[in-house]
Amino acid sequence: MHHPIPVLYFPPERGSMCNPILSQNYDVAADAVFVASSTRDGYGIENTRDDCWDTFWQSAGNVPHHIDIIFPRPTLVQHVFVSVSAADESYTPHTIALQAGFDYNDLRTYEIKEVNLGNVWTPLRIIKGMGIDPFEVMMLRVVILDNFTSGMDSRIRQLLVTGPPPPPVRVCIGDELYEGTSLHQNNPRTLR
DSSP: OOOOOOOEEOOOOTTOSSHHHHTTSEEOOTTOEEEESOOOTTOOGGGGGSOOTTOOEEOOSSSOEEEEEEEEEEEEEOEEEEEEOGGGGGGSEEEEEEEEESSGGGOEEEEEEEOOSSSEEEEEEOOBTTBOOOEEEEEEEEEEEEEGGGOSSOEEOEEEEEEOOOOOEEEEETTEEEEESSTTSOEEEEOO
8 A cells, every 4th residue: 555755845945955854864875976867968967966956957868767876885775855846847757766776786666656746855765664764775766757747858956865874983183082974074072
């Protein structure tokens, strides 16, 4: 039995699209490689990670289209958030599938979802067993199965991949203790 998942609505604000989601979730795809099945010149896949509502990735050709997210190491993932816009009309994805695995030959479909029209974040989940526990993957594939009004090319405004934060890093240099999720985001504290 298919249970609908609520679609989160966050009004677009230039330069701060991802903040509402990242205030409660951890972006695990910072060092992942994003690869699109096709790209229209000037509308590359990098636009899905720039935190800007005004930019987008656009495919070239007929549906289905897909975006592969390849991690450099096994990574725990809970959700993939996809942002689309009704302003894109026939370019707006209607049905999206989420596949996950360790490589191209291991991909399994975990969710197929219809996107609500509007400027929304649509969460796609990796569900295993009875829960939404983090799932270890090395590859995700977001597949656009069809568009609204039977459009051929697709547009995605933003993509976020979330999961549990890594364990904190603690490093002592001299009498300073640095802690955080990485040494780039440290919080120095003097040891006494």
